[in-house]
Amino acid sequence: MDTKLGSFSVEIPHYVVESSVEYRTIRRPTVFESMALKLISEFQRHEVMSGMSVCEIFESQLGVSSTDGVLKAAMEEISTVQMIRFESGGSVEKCPLKHLGLTDEGRKFLKTGQLPSRPKYQKVWHVYSPLTGKLVGRARHISAPTQIDINSGTGAEDGQRRWETFVDELHPSDQSAAVRAMLKEERHEWISENTVIGKIESRVLEVRPENHELTLMCSSDGTMSLKSKNRALDSWLERMDPEFVWNHIIGPAVCSGNVSVLPDLGHAAVRDARSVSLLTTVLKGNRADPPGGRSFYACTDETRLERTSATVKILVREKNHPYAGYVQERTGDEGLFLGVGVPESAFPAGLSGIYIENGTTEPRLELKGVVWLYWGGQPRQVEVFVDAGDCRSAPLWIELGRSIDGRLIGGGNEAELALTSLWKGGARAIWKWQDQIPASSGGVLGFVESAKGFYSWMRRLKGNEQLRWIEDWSNAMNVALERCISINGYPKYSIELIKGVVFDLEKIGFRREASVMEALVECCDRISNVEEIKMFRFIAGEGFDIPVKMFKESILNEWISVISSGRDVSGSVYGPHAYAKIMIELSRAYKAVHRDIGLLNIHQVKSGDFDFRSVTPSALNAALKWLDVTHPDRLVFRNPVSDSHYENSQLTRLRREVEEWLDVVSSRFAPREEEGRRVVVLDSNALMDDRVTALSVNESDVLVIPAPVFDELERLKNSGDQRKAGRVRAANRLLVSEKFSWRIQNLDEDTVRRLLGGLDAGIVDNQILATAGYYKLNDVILVSGDNNLRAKAVSFGVRVMSPGEYLNAGKGSSAKGKGGKRK
Numbered sequence: 001m002d003t004k005l006g007s008f009s010v011e012i013p014h015y016v017v018e019s020s021v022e023y024r025t026i027r028r029p030t031v032f033e034s035m036a037l038k039l040i041s042e043f044q045r046h047e048v049m050s051g052m053s054v055c056e057i058f059e060s061q062l063g064v065s066s067t068d069g070v071l072k073a074a075m076e077e078i079s080t081v082q083m084i085r086f087e088s089g090g091s092v093e094k095c096p097l098k099h100l101g102l103t104d105e106g107r108k109f110l111k112t113g114q115l116p117s118r119p120k121y122q123k124v125w126h127v128y129s130p131l132t133g134k135l136v137g138r139a140r141h142i143s144a145p146t147q148i149d150i151n152s153g154t155g156a157e158d159g160q161r162r163w164e165t166f167v168d169e170l171h172p173s174d175q176s177a178a179v180r181a182m183l184k185e186e187r188h189e190w191i192s193e194n195t196v197i198g199k200i201e202s203r204v205l206e207v208r209p210e211n212h213e214l215t216l217m218c219s220s221d222g223t224m225s226l227k228s229k230n231r232a233l234d235s236w237l238e239r240m241d242p243e244f245v246w247n248h249i250i251g252p253a254v255c256s257g258n259v260s261v262l263p264d265l266g267h268a269a270v271r272d273a274r275s276v277s278l279l280t281t282v283l284k285g286n287r288a289d290p291p292g293g294r295s296f297y298a299c300t301d302e303t304r305l306e307r308t309s310a311t312v313k314i315l316v317r318e319k320n321h322p323y324a325g326y327v328q329e330r331t332g333d334e335g336l337f338l339g340v341g342v343p344e345s346a347f348p349a350g351l352s353g354i355y356i357e358n359g360t361t362e363p364r365l366e367l368k369g370v371v372w373l374y375w376g377g378q379p380r381q382v383e384v385f386v387d388a389g390d391c392r393s394a395p396l397w398i399e400l401g402r403s404i405d406g407r408l409i410g411g412g413n414e415a416e417l418a419l420t421s422l423w424k425g426g427a428r429a430i431w432k433w434q435d436q437i438p439a440s441s442g443g444v445l446g447f448v449e450s451a452k453g454f455y456s457w458m459r460r461l462k463g464n465e466q467l468r469w470i471e472d473w474s475n476a477m478n479v480a481l482e483r484c485i486s487i488n489g490y491p492k493y494s495i496e497l498i499k500g501v502v503f504d505l506e507k508i509g510f511r512r513e514a515s516v517m518e519a520l521v522e523c524c525d526r527i528s529n530v531e532e533i534k535m536f537r538f539i540a541g542e543g544f545d546i547p548v549k550m551f552k553e554s555i556l557n558e559w560i561s562v563i564s565s566g567r568d569v570s571g572s573v574y575g576p577h578a579y580a581k582i583m584i585e586l587s588r589a590y591k592a593v594h595r596d597i598g599l600l601n602i603h604q605v606k607s608g609d610f611d612f613r614s615v616t617p618s619a620l621n622a623a624l625k626w627l628d629v630t631h632p633d634r635l636v637f638r639n640p641v642s643d644s645h646y647e648n649s650q651l652t653r654l655r656r657e658v659e660e661w662l663d664v665v666s667s668r669f670a671p672r673e674e675e676g677r678r679v680v681v682l683d684s685n686a687l688m689d690d691r692v693t694a695l696s697v698n699e700s701d702v703l704v705i706p707a708p709v710f711d712e713l714e715r716l717k718n719s720g721d722q723r724k725a726g727r728v729r730a731a732n733r734l735l736v737s738e739k740f741s742w743r744i745q746n747l748d749e750d751t752v753r754r755l756l757g758g759l760d761a762g763i764v765d766n767q768i769l770a771t772a773g774y775y776k777l778n779d780v781i782l783v784s785g786d787n788n789l790r791a792k793a794v795s796f797g798v799r800v801m802s803p804g805e806y807l808n809a810g811k812g813s814s815a816k817g818k819g820g821k822r823k
Contacts, residue, residue: 003270005216005224005384006278008253011209012233013167015128016139018205019179022119022198023190029115032074040084040100041110050098057097080118083109119198122190125205126182130170131236135178138186159252166248167207176200216250216278222267223374224382226250242376250375254382256280262383263349265369269386279368279383295460296363296422298340298400299353310355311335311460312419314400318344336415336457342399352385354397356422359464363422365391408432414450418457426462426469434476437484443491444523447484448501451477455508474509478516481505485519495524499535512541521550528552530559530572537574546577557648563587564650566594585629586651592622593658602657605664615665615776616797620672623662630655668754670745670775677702679775680806681745683768683784684712687734688727689803698809703742705735706771708764710744745771756796765789772798781806 029037036054043049049057055071075093079086083106086092087099102110109115125139179200183191215227226237226245237245256279270276297310305313312335319341350369356362365388370381391397401423408416414433421429433454437447455473462469485491493501498520502510521540527533527550536546556579562569569587573580601614628634630651673679680701687709717728735742749761752770759766769792772782782793783806790800801809 002217002219002225003273003276005218005254005270005276005382006281007213007215008278008281009211010214010249010253011163011211012131013163013170013207014130014210015172015204016206016208017126017128017135017172017175017179017202019124019126019176019200019202021122021124021179021183021200023122024119024196024198025192026114026194026196028113029078029109030074032070033078033115034113036071036074037078037083037102037106037109040097041102041106044097044101046097051096053094053096055093078106078115081105081115083115120190122188124179124183124188126175126179127208128172128175128204129210129232130172131230131232135175135182138182162248162252169244169248171204175202214249214253216254218270218276218373220271221374222372224250224380242378246375246380251380253280254278254380256383263369265350265367265371265384265386267371267373269367269369269388270371270373270384272388273386274364274389275387277385277387279385281385293358294355295358296356297353298355299366300351301353304353305337308355311457312415313337315339316396316400317341318347336419338404338416340400340403342396342403346395346399348394348396350386351396354391354394354400356461358460361422361462361465362390363392363397364389365394365396412436414453415457418454418461421458421462421469426458426465427472429458430469430472430476434480437480443488444481444485444493444498444501447481448504451480452504452508470509474511477505477508477510478513481510482516482519485523490519490522492525493523495527495532495535495539498524499539502539517541517544524550526550526552528554530555530562530574533572533574543576546575548578551577551579559583560586560648560650563590566591582629582634589622589626589629590654592618593626593654596622597658597661602661605661615669617672617777617779620662620665620777623658623665626658627655627662665777668751669777672777673702676700677778679704679778679780681706681768681772681775681780681782682709683782683786683789684709684716685785686783686803686806687713687731688716688724689785701741703735704771704775705742705744706768707744707746708767712764745774747771747774765792769793769796769798 039049039054039057043057049061052060054075058071071093072091075091078084079092082103084092085101085103086095087101092100126135127137127139128134129136179202180197183197212228212230212233214233217225217227219225226234226249228234228237237249262279294308294310296312296314297305297308298314298316299305300316302315305315315338317339348365348367350367352366352368354363354365356364367386367388368384369386370383372379373382374380401420404416405420405423408420417433417436418429420432433450437450442449458469458473459466502512502520517540521544524536524539527536527546533546533555536550537544540546559569559573559579562572563583563586569583573583575581596616596619598614601619604614635648635651670679678698678701680698681704687705713728713731716724719725747755747767747770751774752761752767753759755770755773756766761767761770765786765788768784768789769782772780772793773796776798780799782790782798782800783803784790784793784800785803790802793800
């Protein structure tokens with residue numbers, strides 16, 4: 001299999017040929033031109049007419065006058081185009097015929113009837129290619145001077161001489177015939193079907209270098225060959241003399257002139273190499289780093305180190321060299337630069353460098369020297385740059401590892417520690433870093449910077465093997481961090497700083513193990529606001545129960561401010577912790593007070609301006625819940641020194657106002673019944689309803705009979721209406737059955753007016769309605785068959801039912817008719 005030695009560019013001269021072209025355009029003659037030629041031809045030797053001029057013949061013999069101007073122009077034209085000979089001075093149109101004669105062109109005209117025009121001249125340019133040996137196309141117009149430009153070569157003196165020789169040897173011969181042939185195929189504005197091309201004079205005006213890419217190959221037996229992407233160039237190379245090709249094309253590309261100082265690498269070095277490059281290309285600086293870049297590069301040439309983009313650059317010197325360690329160590333974002341000395345015996349012949357490509361861990365040896373190969377059957381020296389492949393077993397690589405490891409006996413920076421992984425593996429380099437870091441200064445912040453630096457270098461040098469060492473790295477980082485915190489005495493840092501520490505460490509493989517998280521929590525200052533508890537929750541994790549000693553009183557005040565503004569506090573407590581449940585209960589209780597009581601109603605109670613419609617069982621529940629969650633025994637602030645009752649002016653004020661509201665409500669309304677029992681206020685028509693008197697009342701309900709209803713029943717019993725009287729007696733049997741709990745409620749007029757907002761207390765319906773309002777702290781229902789009374793009750797927020805609805809509701813069921821909705 002052929003080995004690619006390298007690619008290089010060669011400039012092949014192409015010649016711009018300038019041609020001066022003489023041409024004429026054939027046309028038909030005018031009448032005067034045609035007659036003049038015929039007169040000269042027929043009467044030149046006529047006895048009489050030979051002594052006459054053409055002008056005289058036109059006037060005397062043909063009777064044409066005033067022709068001087070026309071004849072003069074015609075005669076001058078045929079004379080100019082060399083159709084006649086003019087042997088005497090004066091004007092040709094006035095010259096006697098005997099002094100005129102036809103030329104060969106004139107006699108040809110008499111046969112063809114075509115007259116040539118005056119000759120014209122035009123310049124054209126073409127490109128001559130030595131690869132094809134012919135003109136290959138037209139060139140653009142050239143306005144430069146006419147001397148040959150031969151300064152398009154390499155620019156160096158030797159290169160200039162080779163270029164001039166190259167140009168001379170490939171210089172084309174006269175191309176006039178080729179130009180004539182090209183003009184027949186080309187289109188020009190000045191060429192038509194009547195154009196006749198005359199003389200052509202051609203010359204080389206300019207030499208233009210045309211760049212071609214060539215690839216030099218070497219077979220297994222050491223024979224070189226050239227390849228290109230241009231078939232014409234390949235064919236030309238095969239036709240040319242091998243010595244010419246070597247001297248002008250291959251030789252300059254493969255020899256720098258320093259052969260005497262380069263070692264002979266032998267043909268085997270090329271045959272077994274991973275890759276080969278031409279040394280001349282490398283020396284010109286055209287050799288770039290590998291496509292993936294280098295992570296490590298060590299060589300003996302500091303200039304080459306500066307040119308490479310490798311992360312780690314090591315200048316290698318002999319161990320006893322007086323300047324072996326003169327390179328000042330430089331570590332930074334741009335990389336690591338070290339000077340290292342190794343024994344002279346470790347240097348291979350032709351050493352150029354050792355490198356590791358990004359994304360790999362295989363060290364590769366680079367050599368430079370000469371090899372003997374064949375061209376044209378003759379041995380030739382070629383300067384090469386050889387990538388010899390993996391060199392883990394090479395003495396130089398082993399000595400480099402020893403030298404760098406020796407530098408770390410007393411410690412080293414993160415770059416040097418990571419560098420040892422190239423020889424000892426990722427795990428051992430990590431352990432070395434782990435052992436060194438706890439004793440370093442800088443505390444937690446210093447640890448973070450060291451960990452980030454070391455991880456970054458490991459990624460650069462061992463990135464493709466990360467799955468192999470990342471587990472060791474995560475374990476080592478946790479162990480080292482915990483030890484670092486312990487050794488430094490658990491110093492206190494702001495929560496924001498610790499959050500930044502965790503955030504940075506997680507990006508480089510940190511795992512939240514319990515022991516190290518507890519150590520980090522110990523380093524946190526106490527939490528003073530919601531933003532800090534949010535950051536702390538990020539640090540400690542979702543399930544971590546934050547100790548109460550971590551809270552400052554200021555964060556409780558902030559939570560209370562959120563609650564007092566009516567916003568939901570659950571999104572800012574970030575539990576679990578001891579205060580989370582308390583604050584959520586406070587928030588819910590506060591919202592219930594606002595929703596079911598309202599601050600306006602609380603203030604109205606205090607001022608004596610009271611609307612009984614605002615009092616509901618849910619309002620009473622909200623008040624009782626608020627007093628429960630704000631009890632001093634439940635609001636205890638715990639700090640690292642002692643526990644104390646938490647005092648907050650907003651909570652205290654609202655608690656006092658709710659207590660006052662509850663006192664007023666309790667004094668003006670009936671007390672609450674047992675849990676699950678409804679209060680049913682019955683109108684007279686409900687008591688007299690057959691369905692009610694049929695003992696169909698729910699046994700758990702407490703029946704309340706307003707005093708005016710009893711008065712009305714007594715009046716109906718004694719009215720003489722037997723039907724009504726019978727219903728009254730049935731109602732009385734219901735009340736004395738002892739199956740139901742019932743009572744008579746008598747309200748004075750002031751209470752009625754107060755509960756109904758000033759309505760007439762003397763009206764029976766108002767007294768019944770006031771009785772239902774008096775029991776509003778309970779689940780109260782007004783049962784009446786009077787549509788007007790039910791409508792009025794709904795307007796006051798009292799729940800109402802007709803007798804049929806009440807009986808159908810079922811025992812213990814919720815009522816269908818709710819306050820505020822008309823039935």
